[in-house]
Amino acid sequence: MLESPLRVLAPHYCVSCDTIGQILCMYCKYNIESEQYEACLVCSGPVGGGEALCSHHILPYSRAWCVGERSAALRALLDQYKFERAKDAYHELAQLLDLSLPVLPEDVVVVPVPTIAPHIRRRGFDHTALVAKELAKRRGLIYQHAIERVTTTSQLGKGKRDRRKQAAQAFACVRPAQPGRYLLIDDIFTTGATVEFAAQALRDAGATEVWLAIVARQPLEK
Numbered sequence: 491m492l493e494s495p496l497r498v499l500a501p502h503y504c505v506s507c508d509t510i511g512q513i514l515c516m517y518c519k520y521n522i523e524s525e526q527y528e529a530c531l532v533c534s535g536p537v538g539g540g541e542a543l544c545s546h547h548i549l550p551y552s553r554a555w556c557v558g559e560r561s562a563a564l565r566a567l568l569d570q571y572k573f574e575r576a577k578d579a580y581h582e583l584a585q586l587l588d589l590s591l592p593v594l595p596e597d598v599v600v601v602p603v604p605t606i607a608p609h610i611r612r613r614g615f616d617h618t619a620l621v622a623k624e625l626a627k628r629r630g631l632i633y634q635h636a637i638e639r640v641t642t643t644s645q646l647g648k649g650k651r652d653r654r655k656q657a658a659q660a661f662a663c664v665r666p667a668q669p670g671r672y673l674l675i676d677d678i679f680t681t682g683a684t685v686e687f688a689a690q691a692l693r694d695a696g697a698t699e700v701w702l703a704i705v706a707r708q709p710l711e712k
C-alpha cells in the first residue's frame with residue numbers, strides 16, 4: 491500500500507559521484523559546465539567564442555555547439571539516460587545544452603534527430619526528442635518533430651564507411667520546412683554522418699540555415 495509513495499520519494503544518487511540527492515549533483519554539474527567545449531566537432535581544430543565548428547568545412551549546417559566530450563560525469567549521465575532508462579535525466583541534459591548555447595533568434599525552430607523505432611520501444615521514450623522539447627521550452631522556441639527515419643538500421647558498432655552509407659538514406663523531412671533557421675539536436679557526435687544527412691534533409695525541404703547542438707562529442711580514438 492505504501493509502496494508507490496515510497497517509490498516516488500526514493501532518492502536519486504549522482505550518476506558520477508554517488509552523492510545522495512539529485513541524478514547529477516551540483517558539483518558534477520558545475521564540472522561539466524565549467525569546461526566549455528571549444529574545438530571543431532569535425533576536425534578538432536581551434537574555434538572561438540564557444541562554438542564547435544571551424545570555417546574549413548562545407549556542410550549542410552553552418553554553426554555548432556557542444557556541451558562537452560563524452561567522458562566522466564557527462565558520459566555517466568548520458569549512459570544512465572540512454573541505457574538505464576533514467577528518463578528524468580532529460581532535464582539535466584536540456585539544462586546543460588541551454589547553458590552551452592548563445593542567445594538565439596526567436597524564430598529558430600528546434601528539431602531532434604529522430605531515434606530509430608526499436609530504440610524508442612526498448613527505452614519507452616524518445617531520448618533526443620525529450621531533450622529537444624525541454625530545450626525549446628526553456629528557450630521559448632518552437633519545437634518541431636520535422637524529420638523522420640526512413641530506415642531503421644542501427645549505427646552502433648559500425649565502421650565509418652558503413653555509417654556514412656546508411657546515414658545517406660536514413661532521413662526524410664516529414665513537414666515541409668519553412669525557409670528559416672533550424673537548430674538540430676543530437677546526443678552524440680561520432681563521425682558526424684548522422685547529423686550531416688539529417689541537416690541535409692532539412693535543407694532539401696527548404697531550410698535556409700541549419701545549426702547544430704550536440705550533447706557530447708565521442709572522444710577521438712588515439
Ligand SMILES: [Zn+2]
Binds near residue numbers: 514515
Ligand atoms: Zn556528483
Ligand SMILES: [Zn+2]
Binds near residue numbers: 533534546
Ligand atoms: Zn574543423
